[in-house]
Amino acid sequence: MSERRSQLFGVMGEFSTPEDLLAATKKAREAGYKHVEAYTPFPVEGLSEAVGFKWTAVPLLTLAGGLGGGLTGFGLQYWVAAITYPLNIGGRPLNSWPAFIPVTFELTVLGASIFAVFGMLALNKLPQPYHPVFNVERFAQASTDKFFLCIEARDPKFDLAETSRFLQSLHAEHVNEVKDEE
Amino acid sequence: MSVTGNLPAGHEPEPWIEPGHTYASVTDKISSAVLTRPLGIGWLLGFAFLFSIVMVLNLAIGWLITKGVGIWGINIPIGWGFAIVNFVWWIGIGHAGTLISAILYLLNQKWRTSINRFAEAMTLFAVACAGLFPLIHTGRPWMAYYMFPYPSTMGIWPQFRSPLIWDVFAVSTYGTVSLLFWFVGLLPDLATLRDRAKTRWQQVIFGMLSMGWRGSARHWHRYQSAYLLLAGLATPLVLSVHTVVSFDFAVGIVPGWHTTIFPPYFVAGAIYSGFAMVLTLAIPMRKAYGMEGFITLRHLEQMAKVMLATGLIVAYGYFIEFFMAFYSGNKFDVFLAKQRLHGPYAPFYYALILCNILTPQLLWFKKVRRNIPALFVMSLIINTGMWLERFVIVVISLTRDFMPSAWGRYSPTVWDYATFVGTLGLFTMLIFLFVRGLPAIAISEMRELVHEDSHGSEGHS
Incomplete structure (x- = not known):
């Protein structure tokens, strides 16, 4: 080396x-x-403020993912049921929105969760297999009991x-x- | 539900972690099960046995694909049979993991720390077993992608007004979010395993899985933000999943299914059976891996209390089903209620009441809640009871609907049993692999607990 x-x-x-x-x-x-x-081997309260880190975009990304997922979910169902594949069943309304709520909800949660996790990883610049701190031999203890x-x-x-x-x-x-x- | 709130003054609560543990000792203890402990003869024999059961599952599915769903005991009027009974049972079991991880996290319940990791793993494996059943129940599993909206050349789309399509979205979202939640929780622990790895292949595998996590203050800040948001998102999600499963029944007009009590009582039943399964797994695991210091008697007692509470909600659900049948005066509903008590499947109904309502009342007694063998037996009884509940709902209603000429009987075949037992084997085999392949208890959260305990504050609850 x-x-x-x-x-x-x-x-x-x-x-x-x-x-x-x-x-x-x-x-x-x-x-x-x-x-x-x-x-640190576990989150320490106040430490991120102490190193001068106060704001993270993770919540905003999560909100964006949730809104995107929900709009996609409802939009898809509306487009399918009312525009591209309308089924007239006894003259019932094509945009039967209450029936679209479960899928809209699920896709909201899915979009928000995916953005929260992958947003967190991306902002943390992970995966990043190499980082200079790993060259310090004692740093292996940073995931056990040393700070x-x-x-x-x-x-x-x-x-x-x-x-x-x-x-x-x-x-x-x-x-x-x-x-x-x- | 404060952790210490109701205790009389001067009465010290038992700690959530055996006294005397340090950051290093919890790390050693939990990671050694993965890194250094040799494979014992018990584990190997158990694994071999479970593997052979998974082969039975393969055989059952292979034969099903060759011959079609006619090898099962289903026929009109019983189109659902074991496949749907088992689907609902497994997905119910899969509710405890996310409940423990998400809801108890938001409620700041410190006792979740020792059990959340393997409860989440259990959730994933149970959801995998659950998802298998509707898939093979379609009869043509290679065409299951029809259920997803994709631009097909035939120009057809799924029927989004159908609860069965809601189910596809609910279960697949639940599986995905549970996996993400589990992985995020694992990330710091994978880094711990990477740093403590004893062999080259351990280093490489855990090195890749941990993605270069180094526990910097900025990492932890974003991590905690994401984890809290995930917990907030998973909380309504876990409640929605069994609600949507109950819609599969409640939206139909079949007597005994068409009731508004179904969503809340399905959710309570799911949590009930999920905690029972956590106990079924936790009791042998803490013994086999010497984890009694982490999963203490107090944890087991706490889970018993959750079972008692959710069991009472389920009992209320059963009562309201009966009450509404008679109160409505609808003759089909009244007839179905009587069929449960006197029909050909009445023994199943009485067994259900015995397993789910009567026996769990013993949990009122502290002596029972703190008796480990009794708890273990109780958890098995409740799991059986919850399976019977789904059997009663599916089979009695379908065999006794509106027209006597449409009535029928249902009896499962050997292939029904082989598939069900096969998923039990698959589930347990995955648990066996999990306890030796990944840390079964969240190490970084245990270190946090050690830190909080060493500062004499029993939580910020």
């Missing part, structure tokens, strides 16, 4: 409790770091020695460089 050209992605500090990580993340933001990311804070090299305030020292001052148990292999 050492033959490959590698560049620095950032510096990563390891913590044992979500509270320590949350406090460290807040301090890093207060210290002026912009490109910070926290990694990580990564300050990225693209941050204007980033300086390898300075930022490592800063993470140490936050009582990180381990501080690792994160390499990105090209």
Whole structure:
């Protein structure tokens, strides 16, 4: 691996409790770091706000999927029953909308659910098999019981020695460089 | 229904997770069943047995496709028979998973955490078994795509005013959304398995399935948003599915079917049988994999209470069916009610009352709710009762409708039994594969529970 050209992605500090990580993340933001990311084995309340992430488009996408599914569902049934394949049964109305509600409802839920899930995955840029943080050996613990804070090299305030020292001052148990292999 | 609300002061509730667990210990315990535990002789023998039953199912379906639905005991006036009885039974069982995952999530019930994952898996497998029956009941399963709206060269389209078409949409939507919900829940756990994988192929498989999940704060934020929305969407969905299934009956004019009580009592019955099946599976599983610390006695008791409550709603449904038959004065409805009590299939009706209404009253007693063998037997009795309910609804009404000249009798053939037993084998075999192939309990949610417990707050409920 050492033959490959590698560049620095950032510096990563390891913590044992979500509270320590949350406090460290807040301090890093207060210290002026912009490109910070926290990694945890379960969702920690307040952490996404602490890394400066407040708004997600997932609910809007879900709404769009629901509206699209519902309109498609009703439109399809109306088009089939009233326009392209009308069946006159005892002169009953062709646009018998109450009978179209169950399918409209099901397709609303289907559209919204598909948009919620695939919207979430797309916004998270998944699937993404490779990410520089996986190069840190201890990062395997991020899905078990350790909590990580990564300050990225693209941050204007980033300086390898300075930022490592800063993470140490936050009582990180381990501080690792994160390499990105090209 | 607060978790701790009604307890007298100074009375500490039992925890939802055995004390002393850490993030690492719950992760180890649950993931080891997948990653390191060797295949025991019990599992192998069980799997071999179930696999042979699935072969019986294949044989039954193969013969059905060769000869047609005439190999079953169905004939006019009984066109539905076992196929529809089993369809409704399986789809009902498939309701507990999404109920536990979605509704109990919205209600902030922490006890769902230990059981939601395998209840969702159970839902998927039950829906798969359910979907099989209407498919093969068409007699020409290779033409089942006729039920979907597609631009055919013949210019014909499905009849969207028919409950049977609503059913196609309801069941396929339910299957899809349950799968998505299950997969989203699994995603962080698949990442855990990827990071703890012991062999190359485990790494590759879980690596691909986990899609590169790395648990960043931004990931979790969007994840939780999507999960909450899915729970909100799945809640009306799960209630709609059995409602639509009940429309298959209630929209028809056959005596005993044409009642407005059907949708709510079908939904209650579905939850009733679903929880019974969760207990049937959870009790042996927690024993076999040493999960007693996660699926505690308190969880089992909680499920018993849900069964008791939904069982009473079902009992109310049975009562209202009778009451409305006599109150309406409609002679066909009155006759059908009497046929249930005195007709040729009366023993099934009495067995149904015994299984679904009388026996479950024992669940009023705490001693019974906390007695594991008793609960297990009770869950089997309720599952049997719910199957009988669908048999009574389908067969008694169809054999005794308006004209005595149109009456008939129904008796299933060996192929009916082979198909039904075959789906039982398929369902259990899939459960066997699931408990060894994927984490049967949601690991990341258990870690969250450990975190909340360590901070002394019994939930934010």
